[in-house]
Amino acid sequence: MKKTFSWLILLLLVVSAAFAYWAFQPVLSAGSELKGGDFSIKAGSGVRSAARQIREGGVPMDPFMFEMLARLSGKANKLKAGSFEFEANETPIDLLTKIVNGEFSHASLAIIEGWTFQQMRNLIDAHPGLKHDTAGLSGKELMGKINPDYQMPEGLFFPDTYLFAKGSSDLQIFQQAHQSMLRHLDEAWKARNTSLPYKTAYEALTMASIIEKETGRASERSLIAAVFINRLKVGMLLQTDPTVIYGMGEQYKGKIRKIDLLTDTPYNTYTRAGLPPTPIALPGIASLSAAMNPEKSVSLYFVARGDGSSQFSDNLTEHNRAVNKYQR
Structure with a gap:
């Protein structure tokens, strides 16, 4: 009985270590061609639906694992709806924090x-x-x-x-x-x-x-x-x-x-x-x-000189001269 219990404890520790390792590793591997991108979470989504939308949005991350991470960290009910961006160096815990903080x-x-x-x-x-x-x-x-x-x-x-x-x-x-x-x-x-x-x-x-x-x-x-x-x-x-x-x-x-x-x-x-x-x-x-x-x-007229500037005139006689010079 003690031996079985010890194996269970050991298995639990291994699983926990593997889960922790997953949670703190970058979502994208070093050799991945993906550099990051955008994903969206719809308003009213629960944690399971949100995890699925993240995966469907192009983030190569296991939805079940992300759901477990959110639940175990006590943040499953704190996810914000909106559009988010993931980057190559971000970990699942980084993404979770970003979503909870509303870093759209x-x-x-x-x-x-x-x-x-x-x-x-x-x-x-x-x-x-x-x-x-x-x-x-x-x-x-x-x-x-x-x-x-x-x-x-x-x-x-x-x-x-x-x-x-x-x-x-x-x-x-x-x-x-x-x-x-x-x-x-x-x-x-x-x-x-x-x-x-x-x-x-x-x-x-x-x-x-x-x-x-x-x-x-x-x-x-x-x-x-x-x-x-x-x-x-x-x-x-x-x-x-x-x-x-x-x-x-x-x-x-x-x-x-x-x-x-x-x-x-x-x-x-x-x-x-x-x-x-x-x-x-x-x-x-x-x-x-x-x-x-x-x-x-006191100017009442202006005419374009053709270079972006204008010639300003105070009366019609001056203006007509300017028109003849710059327009005709």
């Missing part, structure tokens, strides 16, 4: 200054690391979920690089970018030159979006802002091509014709006075700042 794998996307909302949405809709909960929603429906105070989404999202846990809802990115824009807009509005002809911060945001699209050189941003502000003050048409292009939508094929300048749309600043009804792009901080605090200038 991350991805990022960059929204570029001057993009339209549609360009931003196309990027988000195509990102494989996001859960696409907003797919099929109209812009108005999307804003209803984010901020019902606005109906049109254009201009209301801040261009930046956003980091997120893989598998996150795309709604999270929209909410984060929107809140970031509201914060930057509020800061710029509070620091604005109060003599400017804006009734609301939204009007200033619209102006910032025009400045963003018109600026060829960053150093000229505040001068371009001054031209448009001066035009608003004296009641001149803004006559800015980017608004015409925005109003044309899919009809724009890369070139503006004379008929396009004469065709009225809510965004045609050659046919309608004042600012367009909404922003036309996503402006960055520099354009917000320029819209709120333009350079002191």
Whole structure:
């Protein structure tokens, strides 16, 4: 009897040692061609289901052994749902700790200054690391979920690089970018030159979006802002091509014709006075700042020189000379 008991103790010790050795050895062998990868655990999964999902996600680890490790360590009920990344040098105990601590794998996307909302949405809709909960929603429906105070989404999202846990809802990115824009807009509005002809911060945001699209050189941003502000003050048409292009939508094929300048749309600043009804792009901080605090200038015109810079003029005679020199 004692001999049998001793053998059982010895067997238990051997099994425990083997299990401990397994738990602290790297999941991937030194000669493995695998270098690591991602796996996901669905919400509501128990430890057995989670272990199976880890294996199905490409981690070459025995699900039963991982389940036993989680149970014996008292962490079976502490597993987090989400996407995780495993690396070649990680052990099963490392992976368990990562899952329990919620150390999710991350991805990022960059929204570029001057993009339209549609360009931003196309990027988000195509990102494989996001859960696409907003797919099929109209812009108005999307804003209803984010901020019902606005109906049109254009201009209301801040261009930046956003980091997120893989598998996150795309709604999270929209909410984060929107809140970031509201914060930057509020800061710029509070620091604005109060003599400017804006009734609301939204009007200033619209102006910032025009400045963003018109600026060829960053150093000229505040001068371009001054031209448009001066035009608003004296009641001149803004006559800015980017608004015409925005109003044309899919009809724009890369070139503006004379008929396009004469065709009225809510965004045609050659046919309608004042600012367009909404922003036309996503402006960055520099354009917000320029819209709120333009350079002191009496210029009413500018024309592209062809090298990315612009020639500014105070009157139509000077402007016509500049057009003849640089455009004709």
